Amino acid sequence: MWSVEKKRLLIDSLLNGFDIPKIYLHEHATPIEVDGRRVRFSLIDGRQRLEAIWGFLDGEFALADDFTLLEDGAAGAAGKTFNELEQSDDLIAAFLTSINLDVCVIRTDDIELIEEMFSRLNEAVPLNAAEKRNGRGGVLRPIVRELVTHPFFTDKVPFDNTRYRHFDLALKFMLWAEAGRPVDAKKRQLDEFWDDNKSAASEMSGVQTRVASALDVMAPVFEDNDRLLANVGMISVYFLAFDRRLRHGQPIPQRHALLQFNIVRSLESFEREESLSPTMKDYLEFDSLAQRMTDGYALEFRLEVLDRYLNAHA
Structure with a gap:
């Protein structure tokens, strides 16, 4: 599990326009059943990043106390949760929710390939x-x-x-x-x-x-x-x-x-x-x-x- 500090750093990177690694999804040829639901996609790599983003949107943690927007040096969002941003800095909140994540979809039924990809991605070895x-x-x-x-x-x-x-x-x-x-x-x-x-x-x-x-x-x-x-x-x-x-x-x-x-x-x-x-x-x-x-x-x-x-x- 990521620490709060690492989650904050990810949100900081998103708000300041830094690139973050791709999210990798596995698209099943036929939807599979998971916990009573039929799903078309499974997550290969990017769980920690997605959980950090959802956690911030759900108010689980706030921005760092020393957060600043690098573009203009503004520090008004420092220490605020997403809900607080919506109230006082709605443009920053809107910018965050409008960001398009870089997602790579792999279409295959080869489980061995998916497992190999997960291993390589986590060892930082490109395919x-x-x-x-x-x-x-x-x-x-x-x-x-x-x-x-x-x-x-x-x-x-x-x-x-x-x-x-x-x-x-x-x-x-x-x-x-x-x-x-x-x-x-x-x-x-x-x-x-x-x-x-x-x-x-x-x-x-x-x-x-x-x-x-x-x-x-x-x-x-x-x-x-x-x-x-x-x-x-x-x-x-x-x-x-x-x-x-x-x-x-x-x-x-x-x-x-x-x-x-x-x-x-x-x-x-x-x-x-x-x-x-x-x-x-x-x-x-x-x-x-x-x-x-x-x-x-x-x-x-x-x-x-x-x-x-x-x-x-x-």
Whole structure:
């Protein structure tokens, strides 16, 4: 429970125009019954703030004795309850009741997500794009959740789904499978893809099958907790390569070829750029683009370099 001093500070902040943190509400798809009442919203975060505001409006405490309005230095409201403000400083009272709180509504039936949000909010860790996206619901959410149960994610990828890292990868796979090629997979594109397909269940079912087929052939190639999959950018390139080869009926690469590709790229040591062969230049460019993990051009270039290597060493 907040102390009276902390409650007073909140009211002081509101009256002086300072920002306060958002109130987070959970909107249930179907109203739930609580104490004999059917309610549509549950509070995720902001209870102490709301109780402080309601407590002041109900006369449970007064403003601090040293309260002043920073705009003009007026101290006439100091030490007064809300009821007293209505009698003597009605403009201040009216201003307080007209303030619009910043409220964020989360529409989901995923209780685990709500609990995770509560934990993060109370640890002052902001939600990332994948967490916010999954909170909005839609057709892609159950598809992504099903995809990350695939053995490729559960057994082969050497990092867990903390902060929905697997979810984010699976959504990128869906985007690229639907496009049929590497495209930008930055936050804006992923958000648009998620929201544009909220009701296209039949279309997305086919894309899901295509992604799952690629994962089916990828999983046996890699070892459990495979170090080749430690880099998210390389996982993306591998998926694009396997997906392309599966669609074109080309041989599926084996782990030793992928490992050798990494070794060959790591062995370059050249004094002058003019001494590099075109292939070696491509390898260096492949690595220089490693940080552009969501850029369509970078993904296309890296895919082509890997593809040429695999064709040459089949």
